[in-house]
Amino acid sequence: MSKIPGLIFLALLVLVFAPPLPVYAQQAGQVDTEPEEYGEEEFSPVLRDLRRAEIVMLGSFPITFFLTLETFDVYRFIDHYGDDDSYRYGFWPYRSADPAPYSSGEIGAIVATALSTSLLIAVADYIIGRAKQKRPER
Helix, strand or coil: CCCHHHHHHHHHHHHHHCCCCCCHHHCCCCCCCCCCCCCCCCCCHHHHHHHHHHHHHHHHHHHHHHHHHHHHHHHHHHHCCCCCCHHHHCCCCCCCCCCCCCCHHHHHHHHHHHHHHHHHHHHHHHHHHHHHHHCCCC
């Protein structure tokens, strides 16, 4: 008979009944590990403005993408209106079960328009924020 099953059984017994060893994070006298809030002096105003612009741009992108896509679909429908297969160019919610596919140029134009619109929204947010900072309080 092999000794391997017996050694495995003995190792399992030791693991189950041995007292757990203290982990470094559980040592007594440790300081609190709560993160601290960022201070005003940790980031320059330029970096804070860039971070806000990034958040506004990425946050507005899904909305601008959807609106750009729908506007482009309406334009394609109007452009192909009267053709034999104009039903394939219907816009949402009137899209057919077999819609006309977009070309790679159309997809690029849609994404570029949505990104540039999101960038314009971020720039407008920055300009409005700067105007509010310069305005004297009432």
